[in-house]
Amino acid sequence: MGLIVQKYGGTSVGSLERIRNVAERIAGTYEQGNNVVVILSAMSGVTDQLIEMAQKIGTAPDKRELDVLLATGEQTTVALMAMTLIEMGYNAQSLLGYQAEILTDSTSSKARILDIGANRIKELLAENKIVIVAGFQGTDAEGNITTLGRGGSDTSAVAVAAAIHADACEIYTDVDGIYTADPNICEKAKKLGRIAYDEMLEMASLGAKVLQIRSVEFAKKYNVPIHVRSSFHEEEGTMVVNEEENMEKVVVSGVSHNKNEARITLRKVPDRPGIASRILSPVSEAGIQVDMIIQNTRSGNMTDLTFTVAKSDYRAAMEISQQTARDIEAEEVLGDENIAKVSVVGVGMRSHSGVASKMFAALAEEGINILMISTSEIRISCAIEEKYTELAVRTLHTAFGLDQDDQDSRAV
Numbered sequence: 001m002g003l004i005v006q007k008y009g010g011t012s013v014g015s016l017e018r019i020r021n022v023a024e025r026i027a028g029t030y031e032q033g034n035n036v037v038v039i040l041s042a043m044s045g046v047t048d049q050l051i052e053m054a055q056k057i058g059t060a061p062d063k064r065e066l067d068v069l070l071a072t073g074e075q076t077t078v079a080l081m082a083m084t085l086i087e088m089g090y091n092a093q094s095l096l097g098y099q100a101e102i103l104t105d106s107t108s109s110k111a112r113i114l115d116i117g118a119n120r121i122k123e124l125l126a127e128n129k130i131v132i133v134a135g136f137q138g139t140d141a142e143g144n145i146t147t148l149g150r151g152g153s154d155t156s157a158v159a160v161a162a163a164i165h166a167d168a169c170e171i172y173t174d175v176d177g178i179y180t181a182d183p184n185i186c187e188k189a190k191k192l193g194r195i196a197y198d199e200m201l202e203m204a205s206l207g208a209k210v211l212q213i214r215s216v217e218f219a220k221k222y223n224v225p226i227h228v229r230s231s232f233h234e235e236e237g238t239m240v241v242n243e244e245e246n247m248e249k250v251v252v253s254g255v256s257h258n259k260n261e262a263r264i265t266l267r268k269v270p271d272r273p274g275i276a277s278r279i280l281s282p283v284s285e286a287g288i289q290v291d292m293i294i295q296n297t298r299s300g301n302m303t304d305l306t307f308t309v310a311k312s313d314y315r316a317a318m319e320i321s322q323q324t325a326r327d328i329e330a331e332e333v334l335g336d337e338n339i340a341k342v343s344v345v346g347v348g349m350r351s352h353s354g355v356a357s358k359m360f361a362a363l364a365e366e367g368i369n370i371l372m373i374s375t376s377e378i379r380i381s382c383a384i385e386e387k388y389t390e391l392a393v394r395t396l397h398t399a400f401g402l403d404q405d406d407q408d409s410r411a412v
Contacts, residue, residue, distance in 0.1 A: 001033045002167040003125075007135065007157035010044035011174045012231035013077050022172075022231060023084040026130060030090065035125050037164065039135040039157040040081060042073025063108035067137075067147045070109075071097070074134035074153070082132045092130040095120060097145070102138035102156065104146045111138060111146035112214075113155065116163035125164075133160060151212030158215040162222035169224050171211065172231035177238035178203070178210055180402045181255040185390045188403040192253065193236070196243040199253050202345045202379045206256040216240065243347055251355060252346040252400040257393050259340045259386055261291070262314040263306055263372070264321050268331035271303040278328055279305055282320045288313040292341070292374045292383060306372065308383060311337055339371060340389040343381040344396055356380050362399035368392055 006026065013019050030036050050069050054061040078094035085092035101117025124131045135153025138146050148155055154171060161169035178200065181189040195203075197220035204213040210228060219226050219240060229237025247253075269275055280290055288309055296304045309317045318335050325333045349355050359380055363370060368391065372383035384392055397403060 001035065003035045003037075003164065004029055005037045005039065005157055005161040005164070005166045005169045006172060007039040007153055007170065008041065008172045008231055009153065009174065010041045010046070012172050013040055013081070014044040016080070019077075019080055019084055023081060023088060025172075025231070026081075026085065027088060027090055030130055035128075037121060037125070037131045037133060037160060037166070038081065039133050039153055039160060040074060040077045041135050041153040042070075042077055046073040046076070064144060067108050067111075068145050070147050071134070071137040071145050074136050078132045078134045085130055085132075090130055091128060092132055093124055094132040094134070095124075096134045097137035097156075098139035098143075100133045100160065102159070104138040104140055104148070106140040106142065106144065106146065109147055110149040111140070113138060113148070113159050113218075116159055118160065118163040121160070121164060148214075151209075151215070154212040154215035155218060158218040158222075158224050158226065161224045162218060166224065168227055169219070170227045170229060171215075172229060173210065174230065174232070175210055175228075176230035176233070176235055177228050178240070178254075180253065181393050181397045182257065185257075186255070186394050186397050188394075188397060190402070192238050194239045194241055194244070194247075195253065196247055196347050197240060198243065198378055199247075199345050199347055200240045202343070202376065203254060203256050206258055206341065206343045206345070206379070206381065211240070247347050249348060250346060251348040251352045252344045252396075252402065253348070254345050255393050255396045255400070255402065256343045256345060257340060257389050258343075259389060260311050261308050261339050261341050261383065261386075262311045262317075262335065262337045263292075263308045263339055263383065264314075264317055265304060265306040265334040266321060266325050266330045266332075267304050267334065268298065268302045269305055269325075270328060270330075271297065271301045275303070275328065276305060279321070279324055280307065282324055283307075283309070283317055286316060286320055288317050288320075292372045292381065294372050308339070308341075308372065338386045339383050340386040340392075341381050341383050342389065342392040342396065343379055344400060345379045347378050349378050349380075358399060359396060362395050363392060366391055366395050368395075 082092045082094040103115045104111035135156040177191040179189040183189040226240040292308045294306045368388045370382045
């Protein structure tokens, strides 16, 4: 007997028919002798419909009340799932976030989980019930309903799995695992059987949308194995686990890309201590996340500073930067929304040299100019012109041998 947490996304429960299909899968896991806790998202499209409804009342709806509204999406799904399982003859019960004791901070629409009591979940499991928990939601110390932001159900699932010491957390989605590259643009991409937490964290931060980054952070911190798999068939997916010894034998495990990038350059900035802080602090204070940063020294005690932000934050960041440029007497501010970021990721980089030179040479051979570079211990990223994104991904996938069936022993 095991203790399994299963999470199903919006497309998996997008209709009553799909809810019935998922209920049969849940029942199958329960019939194998497992205790089962299920985390559900709202039915696909429902959250967007609720946001649209709120915005018809006012362009900036009250954030607290918006959280109350959005939480009804998951409330609907868990009730329908519990009803379906009960109709099938199984003892099931639904819980909302506050009933599952998911305690968060008070940041509306982007709350972070502080603790999970899970006492009610444990009590229901002791009664051999299938427990259906609303994902994406919790409650703060004042009793207000909060939501965790887009992808928050993944975080709910892993956090609940950690709280109840589950044997595994299965994340069911509309894809069947983690691939060496996006199979939509790289036909030779291969599904990985296993991937390290650190690799998955890098890929999630680089734009891979299979798992929400906070869920991977939780999984790594509390050592929760995640199984990413499709809700539409029975094939094994990808296990996200602690780093294993054989993983370092492969230099690059995957190639990621992100087209949601824009860059801003402040030219001829006075080169003096604290100038980078003067430029970037107002951006950060506006809640805008900065990614890549490059500073180029000019003659005459001047410098250029370039940084990237998400395209959705571009206009706000430009306005802030233009004001800052006036304050510090920089010459001008330039912007570019037509860039993308391509990255190679792999824990094997820690023990292998020459990855950067190989990456740069492969891009150069295809005439792809590198605009910016950033690195971590297991990742190298290059900003390039957006029009070359697909070519760059395929080129790097081939250059690092990921096209080959036997290159990565983790590929399936």
